[in-house]
Amino acid sequence: MVISALPDLLAFQRQVRLTGDLKAQLARASHEAVTGRYDDITAAVNGAVGETLLLQKALDDIDQDTRINALSSARLSLISTSVHSVRDAVDGLAAQGLVALTTGDSFSLDTVAVQAEANLRSAMAVLNTSHGNRRLFAGDATDKLPLATTDILLADLGAILTGSPTPAAVAIALDTYFNDPAGGFATNIYQGGSADAAPAYLADGSRIQFGVRADNQAIRDTLRGLSIMALAGQSGHSITSSSFKDIFKQGTNLVETGNNALIKLEASIGVFQGLVEDSTARQSEERLTINIALNSMIERDQYDAAAELKRLETQVESSYLITARLASLHLSNFLR
Numbered sequence: 196m197v198i199s200a201l202p203d204l205l206a207f208q209r210q211v212r213l214t215g216d217l218k219a220q221l222a223r224a225s226h227e228a229v230t231g232r233y234d235d236i237t238a239a240v241n242g243a244v245g246e247t248l249l250l251q252k253a254l255d256d257i258d259q260d261t262r263i264n265a266l267s268s269a270r271l272s273l274i275s276t277s278v279h280s281v282r283d284a285v286d287g288l289a290a291q292g293l294v295a296l297t298t299g300d301s302f303s304l305d306t307v308a309v310q311a312e313a314n315l316r317s318a319m320a321v322l323n324t325s326h327g328n329r330r331l332f333a334g335d336a337t338d339k340l341p342l343a344t345t346d347i348l349l350a351d352l353g354a355i356l357t358g359s360p361t362p363a364a365v366a367i368a369l370d371t372y373f374n375d376p377a378g379g380f381a382t383n384i385y386q387g388g389s390a391d392a393a394p395a396y397l398a399d400g401s402r403i404q405f406g407v408r409a410d411n412q413a414i415r416d417t418l419r420g421l422s423i424m425a426l427a428g429q430s431g432h433s434i435t436s437s438s439f440k441d442i443f444k445q446g447t448n449l450v451e452t453g454n455n456a457l458i459k460l461e462a463s464i465g466v467f468q469g470l471v472e473d474s475t476a477r478q479s480e481e482r483l484t485i486n487i488a489l490n491s492m493i494e495r496d497q498y499d500a501a502a503e504l505k506r507l508e509t510q511v512e513s514s515y516l517i518t519a520r521l522a523s524l525h526l527s528n529f530l531r
Contacts, residue, residue: 250492273331274332275461277321278461280318285421289420289447296447299434308425308427311421332408334408335388335392341408348380352426356430359430391406407464411460416449419446421446427443
């Protein structure tokens, strides 16, 4: 008689497959217990997949808009901080300069001049700020430094002060330098684009404009005022002369004008920041509402999933035990 081991082998293989199926169910139940959602969405919604896909797409769109808002918010915050830093560079300096001018104290005037130059360098460095690889004050030329070095500006203006015999001539020459499209500031100092940086758009269609360039009039007036206060001593006039005082006052007046304009500039940036914050808040509310709707369709009761997980663990353990016993069956164990 021929004895075949085939039935035992088939039983063993069936048990192995059963164990594999149980392990797959165990992994599914474990994932559902953790996520609180069914793995098989189609079965959970009885085939109504279209509605769940629409809800999921809405969530994806909100996530995309949120990322855009976060990027816009970061840029606006850095722009606002930079403008505020430039304003800090002139805060109180005009009053300090006028006090020194009134007393006619050369030491005080020299101190103000040194401070004005230091603040000028600081302001120009701040205006070259970047966010990632994007220069924030360079307009649409975001890959370029918006401003040349402070030394170039001081050299240009020093030559103007030295070569202009009267305060009126200084004012005319500096006005041409800073405000003429073909003047020195446009050709030698400002290196950014002539157009504003591309705007960002919020989910409701609102446009966020990044329109503060380093050639903004408020910034030009501020840099011009600081430069005059720093270089007035190079005009060749005695500090007690009316000509020196007139030139120096040009600087203090421009610093005050620039400071007031920078305040308005900060306020305009704040308006855009408020729009972004409001949009982000609305998106958070929308995300919550859509998540509630989506979860009502595909949510898995986590206690139920945990109970199933426990049951499957017991079954897998039993299956392992049976498989091990089948694997250890040999005819020789029963032949005596």
